[in-house]
Amino acid sequence: MESLSNIRREKVLAAFIFSLTAWALLYLWLYLVHTIDEKVASTTLSSPLVHASITSAVLAFIFQKKPGALRELAIIVFWLVLIFIYSIIVFNILLNTVPGIYDIVFYYECFLLIVFCGSPVYLLMRMI
Template sequence: MVLTKCFFRRENLMASLLFCIVSYGLLSTWLYLVHSINEKVESTLPSSLLIRVLIIITALSFIIQKKPGVFKNFIAITFGLVLVFIHTIIVLLLLLNTF
C-alpha cells in the first residue's frame, strides 16, 4: 500500500483562511440582521452548528487539496456566497415591504 504525503501549500492556507473569514463574516452579518428585526433564530440554519462544521470541513479540504489553483476555487465560491447573500436580502426586503 502506498501512502501519499500531504504537502500544505501556502496558497491553500491563505485561501482557507480567507474563506473562513468571509464565511463567518457573512454568517455573522446575516444573524445580526435577523436579530435586528427581533426574529427568533435559534432553530434556523444560519445559527445551527451544522453550518459552522461545514465551514470548517471546507476550510480543511482547501488545505489538504493537492492540485494548484485553490485560490480560483475560493474566489468562485466566495463570489457565489456573496451573490446569494445579497439576493436573499433584496428578496426579503421586497417581501417585507409589500405587506
C-alpha cells in the first residue's frame, strides 16, 4: 500500500507524457514504413518486446522515488538524437552517398529500439 500512496500527480503526468511521446514516435515510424511499402508485421518494432518495454517504462515512471525522471530521460534521448544524426552524417560522408528513405527508416528504427528498450532499464536502475 505504501507504493500506491506514493503515486503523485507529477509521476502520472510524466508517465502520460512518455506514453504520448512513444505513441507519436511510433506513429511517425508507421507512416515511414507505409511510405516505403514494407510490411509492418515483419519489422522489429512490431514485436511484443517493444510494447512490453514501453509498458514497463510507464510503470517505472509511476513508481519512481526521486523526482525528475522525465527530464533526465529527455536529456538522454536528446543526446541520443545528436549521436544518431552525427552517425548518419559520418556514414554518408564515408560512403559518399545521400541517405534515401530506406536509410532514414533504418536509422529511425534503430533509434526507437534503443530508446524504447533502454528507457525501462534506465528507469529501473534509477530506482535502485
